[in-house]
Amino acid sequence: MESADGSNGAGGGGLVVTELSHIKELVRQLEVHLGGGSSHELCRHLTTQIFSITERSIGIMTASSGLDAAGARKRAAGLASPLPATPTSDVADGPFRSTKKRKVMEKRKHQVRVSSPGGGAGENPVDDGHSWRKYGQKEILGAKHPRGYYRCTHRHSQGCLATKQVQRTDEDPALVDVIYHGDHTCVQRPAAAGQGQPPEHNPDVVSALVAASAPPAPAVDGLDELLDIDIASFFA
DNA sequence: GATATTTGACCTAG
DNA sequence: CTAGGTCAAATATC
Numbered sequence: 001m002e003s004a005d006g007s008n009g010a011g012g013g014g015l016v017v018t019e020l021s022h023i024k025e026l027v028r029q030l031e032v033h034l035g036g037g038s039s040h041e042l043c044r045h046l047t048t049q050i051f052s053i054t055e056r057s058i059g060i061m062t063a064s065s066g067l068d069a070a071g072a073r074k075r076a077a078g079l080a081s082p083l084p085a086t087p088t089s090d091v092a093d094g095p096f097r098s099t100k101k102r103k104v105m106e107k108r109k110h111q112v113r114v115s116s117p118g119g120g121a122g123e124n125p126v127d128d129g130h131s132w133r134k135y136g137q138k139e140i141l142g143a144k145h146p147r148g149y150y151r152c153t154h155r156h157s158q159g160c161l162a163t164k165q166v167q168r169t170d171e172d173p174a175l176v177d178v179i180y181h182g183d184h185t186c187v188q189r190p191a192a193a194g195q196g197q198p199p200e201h202n203p204d205v206v207s208a209l210v211a212a213s214a215p216p217a218p219a220v221d222g223l224d225e226l227l228d229i230d231i232a233s234f235f236a
Numbered sequence: 237g238a239t240a241t242t243t244g245a246c247c248t249a250g
Numbered sequence: 251c252t253a254g255g256t257c258a259a260a261t262a263t264c
Contacts, residue, residue, distance in 0.1 A: 133239090135241090136255070136256060149255070
């Protein structure tokens with residue numbers, strides 16, 4: 001119906017390339033420091049920078065591809081009440097549910113590929129510093145393993161809309177793809193270390209993202225913006 | 237008893 | 251119509 005977001009990533013391409021080049025340089029430094037066993041402080045600093053720049057690139061691409069507007073439009077067209085925090089007990093009568101409101105995904109989307117520890121019996125493979133609650137699982141066509149759907153535990157208490165999808169890769173059951181949607185707006189506990197890191201992002205995610213830059217054949221199908229794959233191709 | 241997970245049904249986009 | 255994503259009741263665990 002609409003042709004607004006036909007070519008994504010074409011708008012801020014130059015800026016994104018600049019940012020990605022910056023990331024590339026930072027990762028190179030990080031590699032050097034990791035190999036030399038340098039201080040964790042420096043590595044942490046580098047990963048923080050990488051994440052920051054990645055975020056910026058995502059913002060550029062999102063803005064230029066009109067994803068934001070598309071998402072908002074979908075919601076406006078489909079439902080009249082976008083407020084999620086309104087229980088109102090819509091199932092007041094009978095076993096049949098009345099009109100169930102459905103939220104459309106957030107605008108942001110990150111995919112990381114991580115290896116599940118110890119052969120993973122299927123539990124949460126990535127502890128990224130946030131507490132997640134599983135709310136669904138689906139068999140995905142063409143995939144051998146089901147996909148798990150998680151949302152932030154603080155969704156109702158703090159209105160945090162971050163979600164993630166966890167799915168084992170078809171070829172390597174030891175690897176899982178984790179797709180993050182949205183940002184954490186919840187306030188985590190002080191984390192005892194006093195690193196002063198922002199509540200949303202986490203260095204672990206960054207290291208996972210950096211580690212994900214190995215596979216040569218991405219084979220991305222339905223993902224609109226796979227930032228990590230783009231970054232990976234930069235490193236190749 | 238409170239919280240998390242499981243699971244089938246429901247809803248929407250393509 | 252199909253596949254993917256979410257909801258919410260039922261169930262399990264702490």
